[in-house]
Amino acid sequence: MGSLRNPVGPLPSSIYWRRRAVALCLIALVALLALWAVTAGDNGGKKSNDASNGSSPAPSITPGPSGSGPAISEQPGGRDESGASAGSGESGENTGGDSGAESGGADGGTDAGTANGGKNGDTDGTGGDGAGSGQQVPADSPLPNCPPGALQLTLRSAKVSYEPGEKPRFHLVARNTSATDCKADFGPKNAVLTISDSKSDEVWASRDCPRPDAGILLRVPAGSSITHTVEWDRKRSAPQCASAPAAPVGPGTYLVEAAMPGVKVLPASFTLAKD
Numbered sequence: 001m002g003s004l005r006n007p008v009g010p011l012p013s014s015i016y017w018r019r020r021a022v023a024l025c026l027i028a029l030v031a032l033l034a035l036w037a038v039t040a041g042d043n044g045g046k047k048s049n050d051a052s053n054g055s056s057p058a059p060s061i062t063p064g065p066s067g068s069g070p071a072i073s074e075q076p077g078g079r080d081e082s083g084a085s086a087g088s089g090e091s092g093e094n095t096g097g098d099s100g101a102e103s104g105g106a107d108g109g110t111d112a113g114t115a116n117g118g119k120n121g122d123t124d125g126t127g128g129d130g131a132g133s134g135q136q137v138p139a140d141s142p143l144p145n146c147p148p149g150a151l152q153l154t155l156r157s158a159k160v161s162y163e164p165g166e167k168p169r170f171h172l173v174a175r176n177t178s179a180t181d182c183k184a185d186f187g188p189k190n191a192v193l194t195i196s197d198s199k200s201d202e203v204w205a206s207r208d209c210p211r212p213d214a215g216i217l218l219r220v221p222a223g224s225s226i227t228h229t230v231e232w233d234r235k236r237s238a239p240q241c242a243s244a245p246a247a248p249v250g251p252g253t254y255l256v257e258a259a260m261p262g263v264k265v266l267p268a269s270f271t272l273a274k275d
Contacts, residue, residue, distance in 0.1 A: 134228060143181060143182060143183045145183060148262045153172060153258065153260060153265045155171070163273050164275045173225055176220040184220055185216065188210035191228065195255070196254065252271070
């Protein structure tokens with residue numbers, strides 16, 4: 001015990017005390033490192049087990065704001081997501097100079113601009129949608145009918161708001177997603193457009209009293225789009241050419257919808273401005 005308290009050796013005792021202090025520090029450091037390594041290993045294993053067992057909390061997802069209000073308050077149409085511009089090599093066919101097909105009814109609906117040169121059609125053949133006007137074909141055309149699901153339709157109002165006396169115009173853009181040209185009936189009884197007011201009351205429908213009531217067969221080139229334009233004279237209609245209500249169509253927001261067999265079309269809204 002005396003040698004521990006009073007070091008014995010040829011060197012001064014202070015040197016031996018320093019050596020003992022350094023040795024104790026090294027031993028303490030090694031012990032701390034060993035303890036840290038054991039603790040870190042236990043924590044890592046626990047986290048791994050928690051993660052593998054699915055006990056770690058899942059990140060929460062906060063939903064973004066959702067739209068509210070009736071569909072009639074939305075802006076009309078929208079960008080043609082299906083790609084309305086005509087495909088290369090088909091533009092000459094899309095904008096053919098055939099005479100325009102019309103189907104004016106007693107209720108005031110007119111199918112206009114289905115081909116360049118149409119009486120009330122779009123003179124540029126685009127209908128404002130970047131798609132060429134459709135080429136009308138005869139009923140006995142050998143061109144096959146467009147198969148179910150081949151057409152993608154988009155309905156748009158030419159303007160958001162129409163001034164008093166201005167006739168609303170609606171563009172029905174059809175894109176052929178198949179690999180071959182085909183024909184489809186865009187007549188007022190097959191491609192039916194209806195207009196409803198803010199109370200969901202039907203004001204006008206193209207099928208009510210079309211004259212003539214024959215179909216309008218249009219060629220839709222493969223991988224391309226055509227535009228069929230319908231004009232409304234702001235008058236009411238009644239089924240089977242019955243006398244329509246005499247009440248004038250007043251200003252307000254209206255919804256235009258299109259229905260074609262086997263094809264889903266989103267509606268569009270527009271406004272008739274006040275005087």
